[in-house]
Amino acid sequence: MPNSSPVINPLINLFPLIIIFAIFYFLIIKPQRIREKEHQKMLANLNKNDEVVTTGGIHGVIANVKEKTVTLKIDDNVKIELEKNCIAYVKKKDV
8 A cells, every 4th residue: 555645844844843942042042142241241341439239139339340350348347359240230320
């Protein structure tokens, strides 16, 4: 008995996987890359006297900026040195 089923192109079978990957890329991967670029730009623009919040939730003012670290003043006589990538965001200054 000859096989009467039509021959299906293998690319048609891959089409749903391609669609799923495209959705995954545009909903997850691309936005994450954009956030990472913005965070790296923010870290490159850190300046003395910027009010920042660390990833651990510590609020402070930058006292010194080095190549890979910042010194954060969190109280009158309390300063800590942190890696730059530990800075979550810079607080907006009230105008």
